[in-house]
Amino acid sequence: MARNLSSNSLKLFNQDSFPVASFIALFLLCLIMMGTDYRYKILKEIKARFSIVNGPITFLINLPVTIFIDSKDVFITKTLLKERIKNLQQSNYILSIAVQENKLLTAENNILRDTLKIKKDFNLLSINAEIVLPRVRNGYSIITINKGLNHKIKTGSAVINNAGLVGQIINTSKSHSEIMPITSENYAVPAIMDNSKENVILYGNGNGGLEIPLFPSSSSILINDTFVTSGVGGLYPKGINIGKVVEIKKTTSPKFNSIVITPFSQPVTFTQISVLDIKE
C-alpha cells in the first residue's frame, strides 16, 4: 500500500530527517577504508596487534567445544585403547618396511643424481607446529596454530602434514598464526595430475573440497586420480599430495567438465603440521 509522498525529507524512526549528507560521507569513508585496507592490509596489522586481546577471547569461546572433544578422548574404554595400540603396532611395522624401502630409494637416487650430475636440492626447511583452534570465524574456515612471528613463521608460507597440503599462512601474531585451509573459497593452488602432465589450478570450494571449474573434456581423467602440487610459482614445492578426484560433473559447455577433488588432508583435530619456509 503506497503512502502519499510529502515534501518532507526522508524520515527514520519518525524522529529526525534522514542524514543524507552524513550517509554519503560515511559511505565514501567506508569505501576508502575498504580500498586502503585491500591495498595496505591494515586490518591484518590491527588484528595481529589486537591478538593479545582477541586470542584469549577466541580461546575462551571455543573452550567448551575443546573440552568436549578432549573429554571424548578421556572416556574411551580400555578395549578401544588396546585395539588402537594393536593398530599402531601394525602401522609401525608397515612404516618401518617403508622406511627401509625409502633408504634404498634414496641411496639409488643419490647414485643416479651423481651419475647425471643433478645439483638441485630438494630439502624442505620447515617449522613444526600444533593446531590449537581448528574453527570457523563468521563463516570462514580458519585454523590457528601455536607458532607465530617469534618462531619465524612468515605470512604466505605453505603448510603441510603427513597426509598432504593443509593450506597457507594468512595471519601471524607473535605467538599464533592463522591458516587458510585448501578448501577455503578464495584458495588456489597450481597442481598436476600424478599420472599425466596436465597442469591445472585447483580452487577451494568452501564446501570441504576443491574444484577445477573448467577442465578440458578432451583430457583424460578418472575417479580416484590424484593431484599433487606442480611447483609452478615457487610457493609450494613440487610433489606434495593434494587430493583425489571424487566427481566429474558436466558443465553447460560440452568442451569442459567440472572436477571435484577431496583433499587428503583435512585437519579438524589437534594435530601436528609443518610450516614450510619461503625461499627468498
Place this chain on the structure above:
Amino acid sequence: MIKKTIIEKKKERTSFIILFLISIIFSNIGIPGIENSTLMPNYFIALIIACILNKNSFFNIYKLVIIGLLVDLFAGQLLGQYGLIFICIYLLYSIIQRLLVIKTTLQLFSLGLFLTLCSFLILWATSMSHDLFISFTSLFIELIFTFIAYLIFNIFIKKFTAN
C-alpha cells in the same frame, strides 16, 4: 510520534549489547554437526536488521559505522565492509518505511527477508573471496539461516524490551 522513555532506551541498549556479545561468540563457533563452515548464519547482519526493524533508539548512522568497524575487527575481511552494509540497510529501511506502510508481522518479516537478501548481495559484492563460481545453494542456505537468526533475535528483543 511516540517518544521512548529512558528505561525503554536503556533496555534497548542492553538488549543490543547482550545480543552483540552472543553474536561474537556464535560467529566463532560452527553449528554442531555441520562440517561445512560456510553454512552458518551471519549473526551480525541478523542482529542489525532485527534492531533496526524494532526501531531501536540506540542506533544512529555513526554508531552503525562504529559497530561495523568492531565487527570487522572480530570477524571481518575488510575494514569498513560491515559499516557499509549496515548503513546501506539503514538507508534501505528508511526509504521503504517512507514509501510503504509496514504494519503487520508478516510485512515486517518480509521486509526482514528483503533486507537480509540485500545485505548478502552487498557482502558478496564487497567480499575479497567473491568469484564467478559461487555456490548459490550454499548462499541460499546461509540466507535462510541468517533469516532464522533474525527471527530468534527479534523474539529476544521483543521479550526483553516488553514492559
